[in-house]
Amino acid sequence: MQSLFQALQELLVLSVDDSRYNDARNEPRIEAAAQALVKGAHGAARMHGKSPDQDPSVGIFTALLQDGSKRAFDAYRSGHKAYARTLFRNMASACIACHSRTAAGSQLKWDFSSGFAQGLPLFQQAELLAAGRSFEAASATLNQVLTDESLAKKNPQQWNRALRIALAIQIRVERSPKKARELLENAEKTAGIPQFTRLDIQDWIRSLRAWESDEKAGKTLASNEKALFSESQRLMKLAQASQRYPMDRAGDVAYLRATSVLHQQLQVAPQGEKSADALLSLGLSYQTLRDFDFWNLNEIYFEACIHRAPHTDTAEACYRRLEESVIVGYTGSAGTELPVTERSRLDDLRRMASAPSIGKKSPQ
Numbered sequence: 001m002q003s004l005f006q007a008l009q010e011l012l013v014l015s016v017d018d019s020r021y022n023d024a025r026n027e028p029r030i031e032a033a034a035q036a037l038v039k040g041a042h043g044a045a046r047m048h049g050k051s052p053d054q055d056p057s058v059g060i061f062t063a064l065l066q067d068g069s070k071r072a073f074d075a076y077r078s079g080h081k082a083y084a085r086t087l088f089r090n091m092a093s094a095c096i097a098c099h100s101r102t103a104a105g106s107q108l109k110w111d112f113s114s115g116f117a118q119g120l121p122l123f124q125q126a127e128l129l130a131a132g133r134s135f136e137a138a139s140a141t142l143n144q145v146l147t148d149e150s151l152a153k154k155n156p157q158q159w160n161r162a163l164r165i166a167l168a169i170q171i172r173v174e175r176s177p178k179k180a181r182e183l184l185e186n187a188e189k190t191a192g193i194p195q196f197t198r199l200d201i202q203d204w205i206r207s208l209r210a211w212e213s214d215e216k217a218g219k220t221l222a223s224n225e226k227a228l229f230s231e232s233q234r235l236m237k238l239a240q241a242s243q244r245y246p247m248d249r250a251g252d253v254a255y256l257r258a259t260s261v262l263h264q265q266l267q268v269a270p271q272g273e274k275s276a277d278a279l280l281s282l283g284l285s286y287q288t289l290r291d292f293d294f295w296n297l298n299e300i301y302f303e304a305c306i307h308r309a310p311h312t313d314t315a316e317a318c319y320r321r322l323e324e325s326v327i328v329g330y331t332g333s334a335g336t337e338l339p340v341t342e343r344s345r346l347d348d349l350r351r352m353a354s355a356p357s358i359g360k361k362s363p364q
Contacts, residue, residue: 002108003039004036008131011034012088012092012124013120031077034073037072037073055101056270057263060301060304065094069091072084096165099130099133100168100169100172103135103174110125122141122148123161126142126145126165135173142169143186145159146166146183146190147190149192152190156194156197160197163197167183171257171260172259175260177215180208184204203249204249204253207252221261224269225269228268229277233281235254255289256289263282275309276315279301279302280301280302283301299325302321311352312353312355319353322349326342
């Protein structure tokens with residue numbers, strides 16, 4: 001795993017700006033680091049079977065890393081450097097999404113004071129720290145980023161991404177509504193942030209205050225599958241009730257809390273009676289949380305749900321969501337046709353999901 005992150009660190013350093021990435025003198029280093037990333041991802045996949053983390057998400061993410069790193073390496077070698085650069089950056093997002101599920105796991109230490117990592121911008125430092133589970137250092141670095149008024153004005157997209165990574169860490173790793181609220185209250189003071197972001201922050205703070213009230217009331221959660229699934233559904237209903245329209249950001253805090261509980265459920269009972277329902281719920285939650293740069297995790301969890309409980313009502317519900325997401329993703333407003341291979345894949349999944357008309361089975 002260490003070799004994977006070392007390769008990722010070098011790639012982020014070399015791709016952080018156009019001049020460095022497009023400098024012909026750096027091509028051998030980029031290609032070597034990309035190849036090392038492929039080997040590291042392959043090694044992580046082999047280690048998955050020995051992992052004490054039974055959440056099936058671990059297998060999903062290692063497969064993503066294997067596929068993404070190979071595509072990035074092939075793209076770079078074939079001259080599609082801009083596409084490869086996007087894929088290199090996506091590797092960090094995938095690591096953050098996986099590692100921020102829980103606080104469990106070893107931490108990697110980064111040194112940004114010397115070597116090729118010296119001078120890496122704060123936001124990229126924070127990405128690497130979060131990707132390597134150094135969450136305390138990542139949070140401290142993100143707090144510095146969020147006070148940067150120039151960044152908020154000139155690059156609000158990156159500032160917003162930093163805010164969301166920091167919020168996800170406090171909610172899913174630290175599980176601290178107080179720290180999350182204080183983070184947002186400090187971020188809101190930064191001049192130059194867009195008005196829509198300020199309104200989102202205010203909605204999130206209200207949700208966090210409600211969570212703090214629950215904690216003060218002494219509400220506790222049992223760590224068994226039934227209780228965890230019940231809590232995730234309560235949180236998702238709470239999120240939906242707070243939304244004024246389908247993609248409203250007001251429900252983000254509750255959805256983030258729900259993903260944390262669902263991942264905990266899958267660790268406790270990876271093959272449990274409600275495991276397929278948990279995968280469906282994760283797909284629905286991540287669909288709303290796309291702005292948190294969690295990749296297209298919604299589609300991945302919908303497909304995992306179909307494989308987990310084929311020929312059931314739950315699988316059919318997952319397929320409907322998956323098909324809609326894929327078609328919208330490919331077509332958009334331009335009317336691009338769905339590729340034949342993708343249509344064939346969906347047809348296979350539809351047949352796998354389809355529940356018999358008589359005696360429909362429940363998820364096993």
